[in-house]
Amino acid sequence: MSRLMNLIPDIKTVVQIALLALAIPAASSFAASANLEAGKKLAQPCQACHGADGNATQPIYPKLAGQYADYLARALTEYRDGNRVNPIMAAFVEKLSDQDIKDLAAYYSAMPGQLDDLDGRMKPE
Numbered sequence: 064m065s066r067l068m069n070l071i072p073d074i075k076t077v078v079q080i081a082l083l084a085l086a087i088p089a090a091s092s093f094a095a096s097a098n099l100e101a102g103k104k105l106a107q108p109c110q111a112c113h114g115a116d117g118n119a120t121q122p123i124y125p126k127l128a129g130q131y132a133d134y135l136a137r138a139l140t141e142y143r144d145g146n147r148v149n150p151i152m153a154a155f156v157e158k159l160s161d162q163d164i165k166d167l168a169a170y171y172s173a174m175p176g177q178l179d180d181l182d183g184r185m186k187p188e
């Protein structure tokens with residue numbers, strides 16, 4: 064029985080490692096399928112409002128640099144599909160493919176940002 068008890072922490076460790084192994088590809092798959100160079104090209108028309116470095120200086124334009132990529136991709140998809148309505152943004156996203164959106168989101172997300180995370184701390188660069 065005591066041998067069995069000794070095994071229990073090991074089973075827990077095995078389960079933790081298995082869960083970690085499942086989580087890592089899920090977390091990195093977004094970046095893996097995005098092309099930062101393509102994102103940079105697509106971002107040229109965005110700079111006028113969102114800033115050359117993604118940190119807009121005018122408060123009416125959101126800062127995009129360092130924002131979570133999945134948040135950016137979601138916002139862009141919603142503008143494109145009419146689920147988030149903004150006449151300015153609609154004009155800039157209507158022709159974007161899903162891959163374009165991924166590339167743009169990855170590009171802005173990778174830029175050094177000035178945004179706080181949900182705990183009010185600056186996201187590490």
Ligand code: HEC
Nearest residue numbers: 106108109111112123124125135138139149151152155167
């Ligand atoms: C003419 C100015 C202008 C241009 C050019 C522009 N945007 Fe925007 N963008 C805005 C404004 C204004 C908002 C805020 C709209 C709102 O309140 O929903 C916005 C919002 C966004 C958001 C949502 C941000 C958030 O925090 O929710 C994203 C993402 C975004 N823009 C990406 C882009 C990308 C990528 C491009 C280029 C393809 C682009 N924008 C071009 C003005 C612009």
